[in-house]
Amino acid sequence: MPGEIAALRSFLKPYEIPSRSRLLILTHSHFDHIAGVPYFPEYAVMTSSAWDRDNEERAIRQLEHFDTEFYVDRPWKQGSLPFAKIHYPVHHHETVGPFQFFHTPGHTLDSISFTYKNVLFVGDYLSSLEFPFINASLPDYKHSLQVITELVQQSSITTLVSQHGPPADGTEILTRIDSAHGYIDDLCHLVETAKQQHDAWSDVLAQANSLFYQGRPIPLGLKSAHERNLKTIWEEYHQSLHPSSFPKS
Structure with a gap:
């Protein structure tokens, strides 16, 4: 929200000195992770080299819906959030200054994680508030884990720092x-069992809930x-079936 971003700007101001680089790392292209970019116009933007412009476009529309529903004013006020101007598209295992980056798709196609010293930043993975949100593919998500x-x-x-909820230390x-x-x-066990028993989507959904x-x-x-997670896994297990067997969006 704008008030929170203003607080961040105030916090960062003492550190914004000419000898320091100013970098804004976007861990993925969901709207709650890109809405703050225009508030930091003097920062260079870093993203995955696999940045998903299509998902960013969807995210911009979602942000417009959110802002109009909750009467949120943004710096641009008229029109839409502009596409992010990417200065540094980073590759898997690439090191930039004190940061090392890793492509971790699964949550989105363009998700990245990165390390700074002994701290690992993982975007929307491993939150204490949320179960995994599998918006890309299950194999990618499991590989990223x-x-x-x-x-x-x-x-x-x-x-470990997740961008939703508190960090985790040690064995946590x-x-x-x-x-x-x-x-x-x-979820996989539920879908595998349903496939063996020829259960319908509605039955699987009821069990998942x-x-x-x-x-x-x-x-x-x-x-x-x-339910989106279940649908993703259901479809990946039923790729050989007729599309009419898939749940409707």
């Missing part, structure tokens, strides 16, 4: 990774994300 796990185990990572990092795998395994995450029911506000 493996990349993150290897970084934690092999790079002396002591703190691996606990979050285990929770993410557990959630994905539960009774699942728990971290010992709690799926929150009402996150049900749509939960």
Whole structure:
């Protein structure tokens, strides 16, 4: 929100000295991660080299919907959020100054994570508030979890920063990774069983909505994300079926 971004600008001001580079790292192209870019016009923007302009365009439309629904004013006021001007598209394993970047698709096609000293920043992965949001593909998501796990185990990572909710330290990092795998395994098991039993999509959806995450029911506000995850996994397991077998968007 604009007030939060203004607070960030105030916090950063003492550090904005001529001898320091000013970089804005976008971990992926969802609207809540790109809306702040125009507030930092003097910062150079870094993204994945696989930045998804199509997803960014969808995100801009979602931001317009959000702002008009909740009466939020932005610096541009007229028109739409402009596309991000990307100065540094980073590649997998690329090092830029004190940062090392890793492509971690799955949440989106263009998700990246990066390390700074012993801190690992993972975008929207491994939040304490959310189960995995699989907006790209399950194989990519699982592979990215493996990349993150290897970084934690092999790079002396002591703190993991997710962009939703508090960071994780020490053993809490691996606990979050285990929770993410557990959630994905539960959905995969449900879909595999349904395939063997020739269950309909409606039956699978009803069973999925009774699942728990971290010992709690799926929150009402996150049900749509939960159902999107199920649909993604369902379709990936039924690629050989006629499209009419897929749930409608």
